[in-house]
Amino acid sequence: MIDPRPVAHVIGLVIVALGGAMLFPMILDLSAGDPNWAAFLKAGMICLVAGGATALATANSLAGGLTLQQIFLLTVLTWVAACFFGALPLVLGAPGLDWTEAIFEATSGLTTTGATMIVGLDDLPLGANLWRGMLHWLGGLGIVIVAMLFLPVMKVGGMQFFRSEGFDTLGKILPRALDISSALVQIYVVLTLACAATYAALGMSGFDAVVHALSTVSTGGFSTSDQSFGKFVGPLEYAAVVFMLAGSLPFIRFIQLWQGEWVPMWKDRQVRAYLRWNAYAVAAIVVYEMGSNDFAFWAVLREASFNVVSVFSGTGFTSTDLSLWGPFPFAILFITGLIGGCTSSTGCSVKVFRYLILFEAVKLQLRRLYEPNAVNALRYDGRAVGDDVLNAVISFFTLFMLTFGLLAVALGLAGLEFKTAVTAAWTAIANVGPAFGPEVHPTGALLAFPDAAKWIMILGMLIGRLELMAVYVILMPRFWRT
Amino acid sequence: MIDPRPVAHVIGLVIVALGGAMLFPMILDLSAGDPNWAAFLKAGMICLVAGGATALATANSLAGGLTLQQIFLLTVLTWVAACFFGALPLVLGAPGLDWTEAIFEATSGLTTTGATMIVGLDDLPLGANLWRGMLHWLGGLGIVIVAMLFLPVMKVGGMQFFRSEGFDTLGKILPRALDISSALVQIYVVLTLACAATYAALGMSGFDAVVHALSTVSTGGFSTSDQSFGKFVGPLEYAAVVFMLAGSLPFIRFIQLWQGEWVPMWKDRQVRAYLRWNAYAVAAIVVYEMGSNDFAFWAVLREASFNVVSVFSGTGFTSTDLSLWGPFPFAILFITGLIGGCTSSTGCSVKVFRYLILFEAVKLQLRRLYEPNAVNALRYDGRAVGDDVLNAVISFFTLFMLTFGLLAVALGLAGLEFKTAVTAAWTAIANVGPAFGPEVHPTGALLAFPDAAKWIMILGMLIGRLELMAVYVILMPRFWRT
Numbered sequence: 017m018i019d020p021r022p023v024a025h026v027i028g029l030v031i032v033a034l035g036g037a038m039l040f041p042m043i044l045d046l047s048a049g050d051p052n053w054a055a056f057l058k059a060g061m062i063c064l065v066a067g068g069a070t071a072l073a074t075a076n077s078l079a080g081g082l083t084l085q086q087i088f089l090l091t092v093l094t095w096v097a098a099c100f101f102g103a104l105p106l107v108l109g110a111p112g113l114d115w116t117e118a119i120f121e122a123t124s125g126l127t128t129t130g131a132t133m134i135v136g137l138d139d140l141p142l143g144a145n146l147w148r149g150m151l152h153w154l155g156g157l158g159i160v161i162v163a164m165l166f167l168p169v170m171k172v173g174g175m176q177f178f179r180s181e182g183f184d185t186l187g188k189i190l191p192r193a194l195d196i197s198s199a200l201v202q203i204y205v206v207l208t209l210a211c212a213a214t215y216a217a218l219g220m221s222g223f224d225a226v227v228h229a230l231s232t233v234s235t236g237g238f239s240t241s242d243q244s245f246g247k248f249v250g251p252l253e254y255a256a257v258v259f260m261l262a263g264s265l266p267f268i269r270f271i272q273l274w275q276g277e278w279v280p281m282w283k284d285r286q287v288r289a290y291l292r293w294n295a296y297a298v299a300a301i302v303v304y305e306m307g308s309n310d311f312a313f314w315a316v317l318r319e320a321s322f323n324v325v326s327v328f329s330g331t332g333f334t335s336t337d338l339s340l341w342g343p344f345p346f347a348i349l350f351i352t353g354l355i356g357g358c359t360s361s362t363g364c365s366v367k368v369f370r371y372l373i374l375f376e377a378v379k380l381q382l383r384r385l386y387e388p389n390a391v392n393a394l395r396y397d398g399r400a401v402g403d404d405v406l407n408a409v410i411s412f413f414t415l416f417m418l419t420f421g422l423l424a425v426a427l428g429l430a431g432l433e434f435k436t437a438v439t440a441a442w443t444a445i446a447n448v449g450p451a452f453g454p455e456v457h458p459t460g461a462l463l464a465f466p467d468a469a470k471w472i473m474i475l476g477m478l479i480g481r482l483e484l485m486a487v488y489v490i491l492m493p494r495f496w497r498t
Numbered sequence: 499m500i501d502p503r504p505v506a507h508v509i510g511l512v513i514v515a516l517g518g519a520m521l522f523p524m525i526l527d528l529s530a531g532d533p534n535w536a537a538f539l540k541a542g543m544i545c546l547v548a549g550g551a552t553a554l555a556t557a558n559s560l561a562g563g564l565t566l567q568q569i570f571l572l573t574v575l576t577w578v579a580a581c582f583f584g585a586l587p588l589v590l591g592a593p594g595l596d597w598t599e600a601i602f603e604a605t606s607g608l609t610t611t612g613a614t615m616i617v618g619l620d621d622l623p624l625g626a627n628l629w630r631g632m633l634h635w636l637g638g639l640g641i642v643i644v645a646m647l648f649l650p651v652m653k654v655g656g657m658q659f660f661r662s663e664g665f666d667t668l669g670k671i672l673p674r675a676l677d678i679s680s681a682l683v684q685i686y687v688v689l690t691l692a693c694a695a696t697y698a699a700l701g702m703s704g705f706d707a708v709v710h711a712l713s714t715v716s717t718g719g720f721s722t723s724d725q726s727f728g729k730f731v732g733p734l735e736y737a738a739v740v741f742m743l744a745g746s747l748p749f750i751r752f753i754q755l756w757q758g759e760w761v762p763m764w765k766d767r768q769v770r771a772y773l774r775w776n777a778y779a780v781a782a783i784v785v786y787e788m789g790s791n792d793f794a795f796w797a798v799l800r801e802a803s804f805n806v807v808s809v810f811s812g813t814g815f816t817s818t819d820l821s822l823w824g825p826f827p828f829a830i831l832f833i834t835g836l837i838g839g840c841t842s843s844t845g846c847s848v849k850v851f852r853y854l855i856l857f858e859a860v861k862l863q864l865r866r867l868y869e870p871n872a873v874n875a876l877r878y879d880g881r882a883v884g885d886d887v888l889n890a891v892i893s894f895f896t897l898f899m900l901t902f903g904l905l906a907v908a909l910g911l912a913g914l915e916f917k918t919a920v921t922a923a924w925t926a927i928a929n930v931g932p933a934f935g936p937e938v939h940p941t942g943a944l945l946a947f948p949d950a951a952k953w954i955m956i957l958g959m960l961i962g963r964l965e966l967m968a969v970y971v972i973l974m975p976r977f978w979r980t
């Protein structure tokens with residue numbers, strides 16, 4: 017039997033912190049004279065009481081550390097609880113969503129997906145839009161911490177390969193965890209401030225700059241406008257490209273950069289592959305668009321760069337109607353979304369590292385067909401990749417594609433058209449943001465989806481964000497018996 | 499350096515046999531007084547000369563047997579050569595296709611895909627429609643022989659698991675090969691005759707009965723009518739269900755049945771899973787259709803049974819406009835197509851056996867996350883499944899999905915709409931038959947596709963039919979150096 021108390025204790029503390037974060041939108045609405053501040057006060061009080069009571073009732077239970085099972089439970093249940101409590105202000109105040117919509121919006125926020133239930137973003141109280149950006153930002157920070165501290169120990173999807181970069185044994189988690197987390201928070205704050213300052217310098221209002229910075233460095237994708245980034249066409253798109261890329265690079269490299277070591281970032285194989293693949297995708301689309309239309313080169317380059325990086329990094333801002341781009345650019349974007357960013361970033365999806373390993377693994381399997389005794393001599397960034405990592409990566413990919421397929425079928429069952437079901441499954445499992453099809457509102461909002469489809473997407477976003485295996489493990493009866 | 503002579507020798511003999519097979523449509527057209535008989539004479543002569551010369555020039559080269567590399571080469575190049583020579587009559591005579599269309603049609607025939615380039619099937623000379631059915635039949639026979647004799651030795655996609663059922667070592671191939679092949683041919687002929695007799699008894703013309711029998715037991719899908727099986731709605735659909743299922747069951751079990759052993763078929767895990775999953779899919783669609791419309795139960799049951807089994811077995815006959823079924827039935831059909839029939843049948847796609855192993859493999863991987871030392875205790879039909887089989891199956895699935903994705907992107911690049919590109923990639927890689935979208939002719943013919951899309955599908959059909967790894971292996975530079 018797994019002792020649930022340490023898990024409940026940490027979740028209680030997280031909910032208290034989430035309630036504390038609601039002070040920011042409350043103060044903003046208060047100072048703007050918007051009566052919607054009361055929603056954040058009420059929601060914050062509920063978080064404080066519920067989270068505080070849980071944490072107090074389980075006080076001192078964390079002294080023995082966490083077992084592997086408890087880490088799995090903690091990871092999944094923290095997100096579930098935060099999605100529920102984070103939804104409160106959106107039900108209690110503007111835009112007055114119902115529970116399904118609000119939990120969808122909060123889950124889309126905390127998983128950094130960025131698909132929205134709301135049409136009329138430009139008219140929302142400032143606090144509500146700030147809260148949406150903050151959900152992204154907090155979710156992005158949370159996932160980087162999980163990716164750097166927990167996943168390597170959980171050995172999810174081959175992440176044990178990055179174990180030595182964080183720390184070595186379970187016993188050392190807590191001391192190193194504090195060091196790494198505080199370094200991460202510092203870098204994340206600096207990136208966000210730099211992004212907001214750049215946006216403001218290039219012409220966004222102070223408020224728009226802050227909210228878009230929150231949802232850029234977290235590769236989230238919520239906007240304060242129904243037009244998404246279509247409201248900010250021009251140099252601002254290039255600024256977004258820079259910070260979306262930053263959000264999808266490995267944060268461990270930023271920590272090293274911060275300490276004056278620029279070589280690890282420069283030499284990182286997944287960073288190089290990621291930037292190269294982004295460039296290829298942009299180039300392919302520019303060549304295609306220049307060939308099939310007589311657009312101005314610079315406009316095409318800007319549009320392609322922004323939208324490719326937006327989907328590849330998993331941010332999901334749009335600055336144009338992507339469905340008008342024709343099938344080839346659409347296919348490129350679809351694929352880039354199924355690749356995603358680098359490990360230990362806020363980026364989502366399968367991730368560049370796993371594709372690099374996957375290609376090697378498949379090559380090895382093929383080679384074994386005609387050289388039955390070929391040994392695994394696979395190296396990555398100078399280190400040997402064990403069979404356990406290989407198998408974990410292939411299993412991750414298999415589960416990802418199976419889940420993607422099942423989500424698409426379930427969404428079809430819920431009544432969505434083929435294209436809508438496939439792209440909505442894609443946006444959920446890979447935490448990208450946009451979906452395409454007749455049921456999607458012209459602004460990109462998914463509020464017209466049937467309720468069942470919304471719940472299927474909520475599940476899909478959580479499964480995708482938590483690297484699948486972390487979720488599936490706790491669904492196995494055996495997990496609870498060990 | 500690989501000695502190409504034994505490979506060329508066998509291919510030469512196959513082409514001679516293919517030329518000999520052209521006598522049947524020639525005689526049919528001659529006796530019907532259709533001048534199109536000349537096309538088969540010319541094509542047959544070309545096959546005889548080209549194949550005969552190749553076989554003679556490489557005479558006696560087979561004495562030393564075949565190496566593993568030569569078996570890979572032989573498998574792939576036999577299909578490529580047969581697709582080229584099989585296309586000849588369709589270029590030299592009616593329907594006068596161009597080379598791209600004719601090679602598409604012949605590849606679609608020999609890979610038992612069943613997607614057609616031709617509108618106006620009802621008005622074709624009899625010989626041309628017979629030839630199309632014969633391409634299916636010969637391709638189906640060829641693939642069963644490859645699946646039972648070659649794939650286990652090639653260890654493609656975990657097929658080494660079935661090695662002991664065929665034979666044990668490479669040295670024993672030839673004697674056993676003749677035994678097994680002749681038993682196979684007998685069973686295949688008996689199944690085809692039984693199917694044709696049933697079709698004729700239930701009201702098809704003799705000619706329609708023969709051609710549809712050829713394309714039923716081979717799970718091919720070509721029809722003599724633009725309406726496909728829509729022309730034969732009623733009891734004939736149930737007859738087709740029986741023989742499509744027969745074509746997608748493991749032929750090794752029919753050999754055993756033939757010898758009076760009915761237990762192996764009855765107890766075969768993939769047979770049971772396959773029939774059960776078919777029943778589930780039919781039931782799901784019937785329940786859905788009865789709930790959303792007020793159709794008559796028996797009509798819905800017949801329609802659902804026919805179309806589910808048609809797609810699941812990879813046959814691809816249609817008796818109704820599937821795109822009108824709504825998103826849920828469509829999603830079910832899409833998934834069943836990605837599963838496919840049993841190993842060592844004429845069925846295609848990933849196959850039931852691999853899914854059964856895959857689910858176990860993923861469960862084992864998940865279990866290893868919280869029980870790091872859990873051993874592989876996987877059993878299938880009473881025998882232990884080794885790690886090599888597990889890894890080969892997972893790699894096969896990974897390659898299948900990657901190839902499916904790449905085909906869809908390539909078809910998007912060639913200009914097809916999203917839905918058309920995805921379903922055309924699906925029909926090619928899984929050798930199903932139908933595709934859906936605005937570029938598809940109302941009869942289901944794909945002749946309006948751009949030429950590039952046709953070639954991409956030709957490639958996809960071959961890769962899918964030859965179990966992917968067999969094709970990819972010979973594309974590796976290392977393969978040629980060993």
Ligand SMILES: [K+]
Pocket residue numbers: 128129130235236237330331332447448449
């Ligand atoms: K996103």
Ligand SMILES: [K+]
Pocket residue numbers: 610611612717718719812813814929930931
């Ligand atoms: K077929």
